[in-house]
Amino acid sequence: MEKNNYNRFWRWHFYAALFMTPLLITLTLSGIGYLFYTNVENNMYKNEFFNKSTQIEQLTIDQGIEKAQQTFKDYSVSKIIALEDPYNTRLTMTNKDGDQKYVFLDSNYQIVGSQNPKYTFSNVMREVHSSLFVGGTLVNYLVELAACWAIFLLLSGIYMTFKGRALKKEPNPTKRQKNLKWHALLGTIITFPMVIIIFTGLPWSAFMGDFIYSAAQKHPSIGIPALKQNPPTSDMSEIPWATRKNEPPASSEGSHAEHNGMAQMDNMSKPSGMITVQQLMNEAEKANISKPYSIIYPKGEKGVYTVSKGSNTGVTGLDVSPYDEVTTYFDQYSGKLISKVGYQDYGILAKWFTWGIPLHEGHLFGWLNKVINLIVCLSFLLVMFWGFKTWLTRKKKNSVSAPPNLSSKLSIGFIIFMVILGCIMPLFGISLILVVLIEMIFSFKNKFQNVNIAK
Incomplete structure (x- = not known):
């Protein structure tokens, strides 16, 4: 039973990695980009953020707003970002079609420049990270699903590392064993911080984010x-x-x-x-x-x-x-x-996420937060790289070379583990139903083929 349990984790770990790795790479790279968006934007948009207009007449902020609306006649101001020196004031202007424009006012409230919000560095990184720059409910759910399955990949990897022989010394390790060792070792080290990073990002997600917020609304004492x-x-x-x-x-x-x-x-x-x-x-x-x-x-x-x-x-x-x-x-x-x-x-739930979200974004405690998140993200990319190399060293030509599925029976421990994850991450739990159905179909197909061979 223990061997079957190990193989079940291995098989699901393999398929989850096979299908989710492209998404996880995209999310990780865009996440790294977003970590440093303030540093990038301070250099990319020096004129808009810090420079002064050639107009030196001192205006009031209301006169500056009126001038901006006269300059961009189809737009009206809906939001003002009042920043500390040396930053300029930023206006968000919106037209009747819902299109937006950022307009910057210097200390005299004269217009310095404008931006299309859709293509600023931070918004591009955020859109790629949250919705692959495509948007839509289905894409948002897919991104969230990738994050949830990343949790499973990390936790199932821990199980296989300690149940298998990945970290045991081999007298003459093969290329595959070397790759597997690095994959398992680095994966074990980053599991805890990576799980924290993923979970602190889930309040922004489409499905679980709404679930968390609803819980915070219904229970004010904790929310x-x-x-x-x-x-x-x-x-x-x-x-x-x-x-x-x-x-x-x-x-x-x-x-x-x-x-x-x-x-x-x-x-x-x-x-x-x-x-x-x-x-x-x-x-x-x-x-x-x-x-x-x-x-x-x-x-x-x-x-x-x-x-x-x-x-x-x-x-x-x-x-x-x-x-x-x-x-x-x-x-x-x-x-x-x-x-x-x-x-x-x-409440405690809202306080937790008020700390967790900036931790996820990398600015809760300055540069150290950015560096830690960067190291964890780069390590996660290396874990995926060594996992891919491990697969290639055992992959047979014209075959996916998936791990064996010895039995259709599921152990109690495996079921409890997956149910807990499914309850914590509802969208992941829903996807599990589909996975189980697929496994049942494959199992039925194999039994049918074996019966035909026996005949």
Whole structure:
């Protein structure tokens, strides 16, 4: 039974690697690229981030916004990223078709330059890493599935390493044994940190991410503060993970509420009673909210300004310490602080991921975090390389040379292990049903062939 159990792990390990390796290589390389996106962007976009306009007249931020909207007539500002010196202020401008443009204002609030968000380095790396730059639910699920099966590859590799002879000294090791030894040794060393890196990235995933967030919503004591929820929108991408799906409160109803409102506030025709951005920034300062932070414009006549600081924004110069995370809502007419949700208000689950996501992204504790993540990712690529070489040394011509499947019976230990993984990673659990069905078909086919041979 033990030999059959080993072969079962070996067989599933082999097929998982065969099908998932191309995806895992893509995810690992894009992850390495994303680790250093701030360093890359600080050099690639020096003009937009740090340079000054040739126009030296001092404007207010509201005048700068108005000038940007006059320059890009089909766009209106929906978001402002107010950064610390020496970074310039970044505006997110959106047109009626949903297309976006980043516009940068210097310290005089004069226009320095603009970008197409879709093709910035950080967004390209993020899109490749999360959705292979293709997008769509199916692709997002496929990426998540690859991450889940990577967990299985690492854990099953640990089992086979200690149950097999991979690390035992051989007097005259063959080429295959040498490759297998390096594959097993390095895989064993990186399993724990790699599992942490993968799990801290799953809150962003399509299936498990929603599952985790729903759990945090339903159980405020361990998750996020109990607020009415609604689906996220693209304008919430710089809001902290723990409050991203929170429904903002409404501004005060009254005479101002009768002004023209839209699904998304077009600030070029904003209500006359709406406070200016400078007034909002003054109110944020009174509330002890210092730069860097993002400002999200109100949605409709009853919407509020959202001002937030996050530890996982994906914007160069905007990330803060998890302890400093805060999401605040200000009345768009009076500027009054309506409500505030900070790190101290999170439940244990939300706090865990508030730390875990920047750990995954490589900026939780500076350069050391980046270096550790880089070493683990490069080691993971080497593990895949030596695994591939091990397979090639035993692969027969015109054959996949899959490990043998001695019996169709599954041991209790194997079943318990897979059920636990399936419960922890629901999408992985669903995929297991398909794998079991395929195994049953192959087993039935082999039995049928053996019966025919016996006849």
